[in-house]
Amino acid sequence: MPDVSRLAQVRARLDLPVARRASGLLEGRHRSVFKGHGQDFDDLHLYAPGEDVGDIDWKSSARAGLPIIRRFVRESNLNLVLVVDTGRTMGATAPSGETKAEIASFCCALVAYLARDRGDRVALVAGDARRLVQLPPRASTQDLEVLLRTVEDLWRPDAPASDLGRPLDRARSAFRRRSLIVVVTDEARPGAEHEQLLRSLRVRHEVMVVQVADLSPVGAGAGPHAAGEVADVDGTLRLPAFLRGRAALAESATQALAARRAEVAERLRTLQVEGVLVEGSDDVVQRFVELLGRQKRARR
DSSP states (O other): OOOOOHHHHHHHHOOHHHHHHHHHHHHHHHHHHTTTSOOEEEEEEEOOTTSOGGGBOHHHHHHHTSOEEEEEEOSSOOEEEEEEEOSGGGGSBOTTSSBHHHHHHHHHHHHHHHHHHHTOEEEEEEEOSSOEEEEEEEOSHHHHHHHHHHHHHHOOTTOOOOOTHHHHHHHHHHOOSOOEEEEEEETTOSOGGGHHHHHHHHHHSEEEEEEEOOOOTTTOOSSTTSSSOEEOTTSSOEEOGGGTTOHHHHHHHHHHHHHHHHHHHHHHHHHTOEEEEESSGGGHHHHHHHHHHHHHHHTO
16 A cells, blocks of 8 residues: 655645635744844735735725735745654553544644745654654655654654653754744643753744643543553553543543643743644644644734
8 A cells, every 4th residue: 555645644634724824824923933034025915715814904904995915025935843752652542542643743744734835944853762863954845755754653652751852952952043943742741841941942943832632541431442451651550441430530630631731831831932732633733723823923
C-alpha cells in the first residue's frame, strides 16, 4: 500500500474558508514578526469569506459601503520552527482514542501545509531525553514530507522519556532570525523547569504551544477504552479494570487533571505565551485557528 502524502491528508480535511482564515491569521503573524522591516502597503481589495476581519480597513470600508481589506507586500518569507516532544508520553492515548503522537503528527502537518501554501519555510527541532534531531528551514513539498516522516519515526512505544528542555534549548541556540516557533507537546508541559527557556525564546521569537490532552484512565465509563487494564506509558502504574468508573476515583482524577491544566495555563499566561489544548485530530484545525487569532490579538 503506497504511503499517503501527509500534506494531502491535511488538504482533504481543511475546508476552504477555514484555510483562508488560517492563512490570513498567519499573514498577520508574519507582519508582527517582521514589524518595522519595511512592510509596504500594496493595495485594497474586497473582503472574502474566511479572511481575517482584523485586517479590514474600516475607513475605506465606510467610504465604499463594502468591507475592504488592506494588503501589504512581504519582503521576505517567514521561518516557522516546529519544536516537538518525542518522548514516550506521546505514545499514550488521547480522549479521542487516538495516540497523542497521531494528533501531534497532524498538528505538525497542518503547520507545514499552511506554511507551504504561503511560501514560508519550516524547520524542525525534535527530541527527548536521549535523542535530538534538527532539520533546517525548507519550503518544498518534498522537504516538508521528509520533515513530517522524520518526526513520525521518532514517536515509538519504546521511546526515551520526555525532555522538552532539550529541543527548546536547541531552538534557542540554533535559530537567530526572528521566527514563529510552534511547540508541540503533551498537556503536562511546559513545566516550571522550562520557564527560563521559553522566556529566552520570547525575547527573539514569537512562541505558541500546542498541547495534546491525555485520556483519563478512570473517567471513561464506556466506549473502546472502558474495559481492560490501563497501563502508564511512562511508568509501572497499572490500573485494573474493576477500578475504572468508580465515582470517587474518577472525581479525584478529574480534580487532579483540572489542577494540572490550570497550572500549565497559568504558567503560559505569566510568560505571555499563547497555548491551546487539543483532544483529537478532528479539533486540531479549529483550535489552531483559535490559537492564531488569540496570538494576533495579544500582539495589538
